Amino acid sequence: MSTITRPTSAVSSVTSKQVAAGAAGGFVGSILFGLIMMYVIPAPILEMAIPAMYGIEGPALLAGWAIHQFHGVVLGIAYVGLVQSSAVRETARDLRGSLVLGVAYGVLATLVLAVLVMPIWLGALGFAGAPPFPNLSFPGTLVSTVGHIVYAVPVAVGYALSVR
Template sequence: MTTKTEARPALRTVHGGEWISGIVGGLIGSVLFGLVMQFVMPQPVLEMAIPAMYGIQGPALLAGWLLHLFHGIVLGVVYVALVQFGPLRETAGRIGGSIGLGVGYGIVTTALPVFVMPLWLSAVGFAGAPPFPNIAIPGTVVSLLGHVVYAVPVAVGYALFRSD
């Protein structure tokens, strides 16, 4: 009589330091990107568009900043979950690899203002909603660079503080 033993892959866990790295990296990246949004981007995204997503009539710069920081923290935690449970965990744990992944995550998150934000703003009846898809030069290029500026601290923070 033979018995079969199946090897189960080890279940990965995310430790507190990794979640915190996503939160802190998301906060730092959001501040950097927020400064780009406030002082470089021509449209009033922080003052008008982001608050409007939540039904807040603008201009509402403080609300825009707080919501933008919240978005950044959430996306920082999403990054941690993606790399921790996905095939890129080892790459994400090295500084060089994390910078590359940060650039990639910045490119991916640019899809939010291109595809999601116009639909969301239209759904809430914001008169200044951009067209779908929201692709405009130089605005989309600046947004892309801002999202990369956001995502690199998230990725590097994860690499520095992940638990093995």
Template sequence: MTSTTKATADLGRGYAQALATRLRAVPALAWIAAAVGGFLGSVPLGLMMQYGNPEPLIALALPMMYGLPGPDLLAGWVIHQFHGVALAVMYVAAVQWEPLTEYPRTLRGAVVLAVVVGAVSTVLLSVLLMPLWLGAVGYPFTPAFPDLTMPEKLWSILGHVIYALPATVGYALVMRR
């Protein structure tokens, strides 16, 4: 039993080292392109959130999530833009996973992955995480969990796809061979 546990730990350590090596091999310009793309893509998504939702998501929900008083439109936009950059950096890290390493380097792959990122981020963030987090901080318009409100979730997927396109395409343009 001990040798199996040690072998499993060694295997996990080897995988982590291989991933760290792949992450270090990503050119700085690729990280920057994705981060800038994430920042730029967050603008139309934020506008959709600000003007397309009846609730004050940008001005109130985002500041409240971080313990800030609201409504505060500037703080909400700063948080939203930070989220856009952080998610774009996570995208670059995620596509270093061995089955995906070549696919996101093409423009076609980047567009397909933008749709995947849009759908997955909507499910993980908008449908699952946000209702729990907003409920925990006492947001007055907290949706039910899971938040499957339609057509708002379709709008959210569209917004997240629009967000993801500059990040995925920026990465692809730098990384294509």
């Protein structure tokens, strides 16, 4: 009988409690960011653009909120996997460090998702209101960055509290 040794990754050590914390933080953060999208960002993002990403013609506010919440939960879980498998693992466990990482994750989400992915996705679907690629505008990108940071801080803090 032979013994097989398999390397394990840090992601495999993610607990269900940590995943739940990322999902819960993502849900809460998405509500906060959704309110910013409704009342601060001038374009009808929740009613039109987000539903359009999935072929839903708007205005469809309820569908936009549901999709936005789903995205928030998935990105919250992705945060847990990302920090658990990276050099920032210990920083993410510290409350002060988690605030810094929350800000960084919010900025990263803006750069990747709002600036790059969303314009390509909506443009590929032929959505008339698709932003230009790359989606860099003032003050739109700045407000989006603030919204993504407001989203990401509860995710990062939720993770930090779950591992304490």
